[in-house]
Amino acid sequence: MARASQCAHPGPVAEPKYQIRALHTESTVTVYQAYAPEIGLPAAREGRYPAVWQRDRMTWIKPSFLWMMYRCGWGTKEGQETVLAAEISREGFEWALEHACLSHYEHGLHADRATWKRQLKRAPARVQWDPERDLHLQPLAHRSLQLGLTGEAARLYADEWTVSITDITSLAHTIHAHVQGGDLDAARQLLPRERPYPVNEGDLAHLYQ
Template sequence: MPTLVLVAEPKYQIRALHTESTVTVYQAYTPGIGLPAAREGRFPAVWQRDRMTWIKPSFLWMMYRCGWGTKEGQETVLAVEISREGFEWALEHACLSHYEQGLHADQATWKRQLKRAPARVQWDPERDLRLQPLAHRSLQLGLAGEAARLYADEWIVSITDVTSLARTVHAQVLGGHLDAARQLLPRERPYPVAEGALAHLRR
């Protein structure tokens, strides 16, 4: 009988629901922002373009962050489909959110890069269905300034309210039906990036 070899997930890899032209990221907002955003397919006027906004390609990391849509101010969970062109522009122009010796020349250089960059990246532990941390990391992409404006005004293809999906998956998890819950999850798979495209964003 052949030996089953389990291949570990790469520690730093973007996994997302994506098509040939789009990638889906997740955010959670108050109903006052989330509901009109889903209805109109764009963020309402009260959405602040001068603040950093964080987008997350991992559905389960979003569930960890918003508590399955139960945390105050994060009751409406949105799946935001954006252009791959915009997503990759943000990655190209991003800076790692913390100083990493060996990656950055020195702390002063990193601080200058961070201040100028319209986007920043964090790699946080991915989560399982019980929202426990896994060994591999999940990308969080922060957009500010030019990147936030481009995100809101040019990159968005569609916005869908997936709060009901979050609650349904959570109910299955609470009931111990992990296989059923897993079947409901968005089909996230490795996102293709050019060789070396993430070199400036990996520890």
């Protein structure tokens, strides 16, 4: 008789707590933002952010579609009615990660709080890891990357890294309608096919909590 340990089927493999998951190609990665129509609509129409998009302010990009839905309420929150999918160059995305600082002080990762503050002040990008969301926008155990861009990184994102911008508001509303109607399979079929982004763990060591 075979031993139980040989016959047992392994359970589902848990998602790593910190892992970048995104819709990506060989040259681009898709990130999400949501804006008021006066910014979002011309951005999608022209394929680039308009002049009124403030390049001197911090902007947060999110590779997770469902985290963006949590943030913008499926495109219903005031000032976030237009949901955008921006394809940006992988070179730009990876440059931002390389030059990013974790958005909060973490004992054991940073030498001390003062050192972290200096790094944060100098960094053109910062990273937060927030709970990923399910179709009901409830938190999951693993984390989703948020990448904040400021100064040089924000300007590069808007004017050099961005390859295309697509208005996906109708997609967000359609998926939300399926969720509200209880048809989670239909909703899941429409989700962007996000998969682990190929980056060396050592390259992200400065961004793990």
